[in-house]
Amino acid sequence: MQKLLERIVATASGWIELRYQARSTKRITVRNGNLEESSSALLAGLGVRALVDGVFGFASTTNVSERGILEAIEAAQAAARTSAGAKKERIKGLADAPMATGTFAVATDDPLDAHSLEEKLALVLHLDERIRSAAKEIVSSSASYGEIQDEKIIVTSDGASAHIFDSKPELRALAVAGRNGDQTMGHESSGVTGGWSDLLGIVAPEKLADVASKLAVDQLSAPHPEGGGSVVVLDPGLVGILCHEAIGHTVEADIVLGGAITSDKIGRIVASELVTLCDSGATEYSPYAVGILPVDDEGVLTQRTVIIDGGVMRSFLHNRETAAHYGVAPTGNARAYVYSDDPIIRMRNTYIEPGETPLEELIGGVENGYYLRELGMSGQADSNAEFMFGVREAHRIVGGKVGELVRGATISGNAFDVLKSVDAVGDDFAWEHGAGACGKGQAAKVDAGGPHIRCTLTIGGRQA
Amino acid sequence: MTQQNLLNLCQQALDLARKHGADRAEVFGQATRAITSAVEKDDLQISKSLQETRIGVRAFIGTQVGFASTNDLTKLEDAAVDAVTLAKASPGDPHNVLPDPADIQPVEGLSDPAAESFGTADAVKQAIRMLETAKSVDPRVIVGESEFSAELRDRLLLNTSGVEAGERSSLFTYSTLTTARDGDVVSNMAFKFGATRSVGDIDVDPIARRSSEDALGSLGAQKGTSFVGQVLLDPYAVVSLFSPLPFQLSARNVLRGMSRWKDALGESVAVPGFNLVDDGRLPGGIATAAFDREGVPHRRLPLIVGGVLRSFLHNAYTAHAFGVPNTGNAIGSAGTLPAVGPTNWTIVPGDIAKADLIREMKRGLLVSRFSGNADPISGDFSGVAKAAYLIVDGKIDRAVAGTLIAGNVFEALKTLSGISRETEMVLNFTSPSLRLEGISITAE
Numbered sequence: 053m054q055k056l057l058e059r060i061v062a063t064a065s066g067w068i069e070l071r072y073q074a075r076s077t078k079r080i081t082v083r084n085g086n087l088e089e090s091s092s093a094l095l096a097g098l099g100v101r102a103l104v105d106g107v108f109g110f111a112s113t114t115n116v117s118e119r120g121i122l123e124a125i126e127a128a129q130a131a132a133r134t135s136a137g138a139k140k141e142r143i144k145g146l147a148d149a150p151m152a153t154g155t156f157a158v159a160t161d162d163p164l165d166a167h168s169l170e171e172k173l174a175l176v177l178h179l180d181e182r183i184r185s186a187a188k189e190i191v192s193s194s195a196s197y198g199e200i201q202d203e204k205i206i207v208t209s210d211g212a213s214a215h216i217f218d219s220k221p222e223l224r225a226l227a228v229a230g231r232n233g234d235q236t237m238g239h240e241s242s243g244v245t246g247g248w249s250d251l252l253g254i255v256a257p258e259k260l261a262d263v264a265s266k267l268a269v270d271q272l273s274a275p276h277p278e279g280g281g282s283v284v285v286l287d288p289g290l291v292g293i294l295c296h297e298a299i300g301h302t303v304e305a306d307i308v309l310g311g312a313i314t315s316d317k318i319g320r321i322v323a324s325e326l327v328t329l330c331d332s333g334a335t336e337y338s339p340y341a342v343g344i345l346p347v348d349d350e351g352v353l354t355q356r357t358v359i360i361d362g363g364v365m366r367s368f369l370h371n372r373e374t375a376a377h378y379g380v381a382p383t384g385n386a387r388a389y390v391y392s393d394d395p396i397i398r399m400r401n402t403y404i405e406p407g408e409t410p411l412e413e414l415i416g417g418v419e420n421g422y423y424l425r426e427l428g429m430s431g432q433a434d435s436n437a438e439f440m441f442g443v444r445e446a447h448r449i450v451g452g453k454v455g456e457l458v459r460g461a462t463i464s465g466n467a468f469d470v471l472k473s474v475d476a477v478g479d480d481f482a483w484e485h486g487a488g489a490c491g492k493g494q495a496a497k498v499d500a501g502g503p504h505i506r507c508t509l510t511i512g513g514r515q516a
Numbered sequence: 517m518t519q520q521n522l523l524n525l526c527q528q529a530l531d532l533a534r535k536h537g538a539d540r541a542e543v544f545g546q547a548t549r550a551i552t553s554a555v556e557k558d559d560l561q562i563s564k565s566l567q568e569t570r571i572g573v574r575a576f577i578g579t580q581v582g583f584a585s586t587n588d589l590t591k592l593e594d595a596a597v598d599a600v601t602l603a604k605a606s607p608g609d610p611h612n613v614l615p616d617p618a619d620i621q622p623v624e625g626l627s628d629p630a631a632e633s634f635g636t637a638d639a640v641k642q643a644i645r646m647l648e649t650a651k652s653v654d655p656r657v658i659v660g661e662s663e664f665s666a667e668l669r670d671r672l673l674l675n676t677s678g679v680e681a682g683e684r685s686s687l688f689t690y691s692t693l694t695t696a697r698d699g700d701v702v703s704n705m706a707f708k709f710g711a712t713r714s715v716g717d718i719d720v721d722p723i724a725r726r727s728s729e730d731a732l733g734s735l736g737a738q739k740g741t742s743f744v745g746q747v748l749l750d751p752y753a754v755v756s757l758f759s760p761l762p763f764q765l766s767a768r769n770v771l772r773g774m775s776r777w778k779d780a781l782g783e784s785v786a787v788p789g790f791n792l793v794d795d796g797r798l799p800g801g802i803a804t805a806a807f808d809r810e811g812v813p814h815r816r817l818p819l820i821v822g823g824v825l826r827s828f829l830h831n832a833y834t835a836h837a838f839g840v841p842n843t844g845n846a847i848g849s850a851g852t853l854p855a856v857g858p859t860n861w862t863i864v865p866g867d868i869a870k871a872d873l874i875r876e877m878k879r880g881l882l883v884s885r886f887s888g889n890a891d892p893i894s895g896d897f898s899g900v901a902k903a904a905y906l907i908v909d910g911k912i913d914r915a916v917a918g919t920l921i922a923g924n925v926f927e928a929l930k931t932l933s934g935i936s937r938e939t940e941m942v943l944n945f946t947s948p949s950l951r952l953e954g955i956s957i958t959a960e
Contacts, residue, residue, distance in 0.1 A: 089583070466918075
């Protein structure tokens with residue numbers, strides 16, 4: 053296939069990018085002891101992007117014969133030509149970039165296909181059973197396993213020819229507890245870029261079940277927090293979601309050009325000097341991040357991009373088009389989820405670099421506040437960096453000690469104000485969003501994390 | 517892909533599933549052609565085309581089930597083998613059943629023949645029109661994203677019980693996401709969505725205009741005040757805040773022990789004026805189709821009538837488990853197993869104008885969009901009121917920013933004090949504006 057794509061690109065007119073992708077997925081879900089899903093899927097095809105008269109056109113096809121590929125190229129070029137008259141600012145060129153050649157494969161000595169369906173099913177049944185038997189209050193349990201395996205070939209008319217193999221398994225546990233008509237939920241998940249033993253090694257599967265069931269049960273007797281401003285300690289999960297959702301999207305160059313609050317912030321102080329915030333195609337500080345991306349979907353070799361350096365904004369996240377617009381180097385952030393998606397600017401692994409303060413000191417320095425752990429049911433943020441995240445587990449901190457659990461807490465504020473309020477950064481580090489995905493018209497497997505941090509934000513609760 | 521070709525492929529996959537050991541099987545095929553024209557940051561960004569056929573095979577061996585799907589039509593046999601293999605490895609479940617054939621009436625107007633010749637140039641024209649209309653409202657408006665899509669889809673369902681159902685549909689969808697920017701002040705994002713089945717009914721102007729107006733309305737919003745009181749939710753806010761409703765109404769979630777309404781059939785769950793309907797044949801609805809993911813006819817299904825819970829949503833599995841009629845609410849694509857969910861769901865409008873609902877409010881908050889969480893199980897919601905306006909003495913006083921609202925959806929259903937007669941369609945959900953009581957409003 054790679055040779056065929058190279059041959060076609062060599063004879064095609066104008067700039068084109070061919071991306072073949074074969075994705076195979078598996079999913080097993082067990083709920084309350086019943087198998088709800090055991091499924092597999094193959095999604096294969098070719099996406100073509102053409103640049104004609106300063107406009108992109110895109111076409112996708114499942115017919116990957118030579119004739120099918122040539123027809124898709126013609127469709128992409130025709131779409132571009134048809135659009136050209138309506139485009140105000142033509143693309144003058146794409147920024148030069150280190151284009152990838154060769155083979156890029158996830159390093160694992162324990163590939164997912166070496167493990168049988170029966171073994172995967174047995175693990176999921178075991179987790180579901182463990183959740184259900186954890187406490188008499190558990191009224192519903194669910195465990196699931198999912199895997200994505202990708203083979204991609206990216207060939208462009210300006211030098212990329214990369215063959216990429218990727219593997220991302222994940223596990224999820226969900227518990228619902230009930231008492232006197234009241235119901236509460238606990239969930240926990242893990243996911244990696246890697247193989248079977250990498251997934252089982254990063255968090256013991258039983259721990260996922262135990263954390264989810266305990267949280268569901270404990271919340272039954274937890275009060276709601278009071279609303280208002282508070283000093284908080286955020287765990288790596290919430291630091292990650294703050295980096296990704298509330299900051300990261302506002303520095304994606306396409307969002308910046310769409311009117312985000314960051315457009316004039318390069319070189320300006322946007323956070324506490326303790327904060328250095330990065331987005332990377334590699335997996336710094338801790339292995340197996342699920343957003344590992346050696347080559348992006350424009351065929352560009354990725355790099356670590358420092359977005360905020362010691363509190364000062366230094367870079368946006370770019371594809372080759374926006375990099376040319378800003379006169380900077382591409383950062384390797386162009387991604388497409390499946391063959392029928394065109395590459396757009398997405399994050400990879402987004403994090404705050406660890407600092408020097410031990411967790412006990414972060415918490416010990418809070419007289420009255422909250423210790424907040426992990427994203428709840430959802431999180432959303434706006435291009436003006438205003439955010440609202442549900443919190444999965446919230447404890448009061450009183451006199452420097454973690455105390456009572458509260459339920460239904462949310463946090464909100466302006467992410468840059470929150471980062472300016474950071475007065476201590478932990479010396480630990482974790483990736484916490486391995487089972488998550490980001491949505492921006494299409495999905496992407498991204499990770500996010502960091503150390504614990506201490507900052508000030510608004511807790512959403514109930515007015516007395 | 518012609519309808520006959522799709523039928524042949526599905527028949528082939530059904531035969532292959534039986535050949536490899538399935539005693540019963542179902543095949544769902546979807547052939548899609550789509551073109552999209554997208555605007556980003558005030559300029560045309562890209563036009564795209566897609567052609568894909570996907571086949572999903574559900575294989576049964578006794579009460580065991582496995583499912584596999586593929587879009588590589590040279591690998592139908594692999595999908596059939598995978599489905600059978602997965603079934604063999606799976607524990608059985610007595611409720612794994614296939615529906616029997618039923619009379620399926622076609623839905624009129626589901627497909628517009630004119631859609632067959634709708635091309636990239638037409639999509640570009642509509643996308644540019646949305647951009648220009650949005651910008652014409654005020655130069656401070658920035659169109660972050662705007663998209664016009666035209667889709668033609670064939671669906672075909674076959675099973676070994678004799679169900680054979682097929683239909684073609686056309687769908688045009690259009691949306692805009694705008695912000696307004698005045699110097700350093702950036703508004704909230706505003707999102708509007710529209711859809712139609714026929715070329716002649718495409719009307720992107722109101723969507724574009726209202727998206728701009730919403731963004732402008734929140735520009736320069738100031739800090740609000742904290743109190744407990746009335747909140748008037750517009751339809752876009754209702755759809756996110758009331759998301760626990762379809763979850764609670766799914767019979768699958770009742771079986772899972774996750775619905776608080778599991779014993780509430782025939783009981784009051786909302787104020788007497790509250791009526792909720794699911795209608796898979798709703799004219800113009802984006803989920804409208806003659807049959808569901810398992811080939812069962814769609815119909816109009818009252819769920820909550822006069823505040824009283826009347827029905828759950830069922831597919832073949834849950835209907836068998838409860839021993840009740842199947843409501844035709846199997847949802848999903850050829851790439852997924854049938855799940856249970858709403859088609860087009862509608863909160864029935866009331867008889868009072870939204871302006872009068874506002875006039876009756878001494879002090880409250882008007883919320884156009886809700887960005888937050890609504891826990892599907894507890895019903896607790898908490899989040900930011902977007903494009904929110906303070907109401908004082910029956911009048912809109914001013915736009916407020918950074919205001920959180922919190923409460924419980926199930927309590928709100930039992931205390932809500934107003935249902936407007938105006939409605940709006942948000943994706944597959946149509947709702948009036950709703951006035952809730954006793955909501956915690958927290959200004960940051």
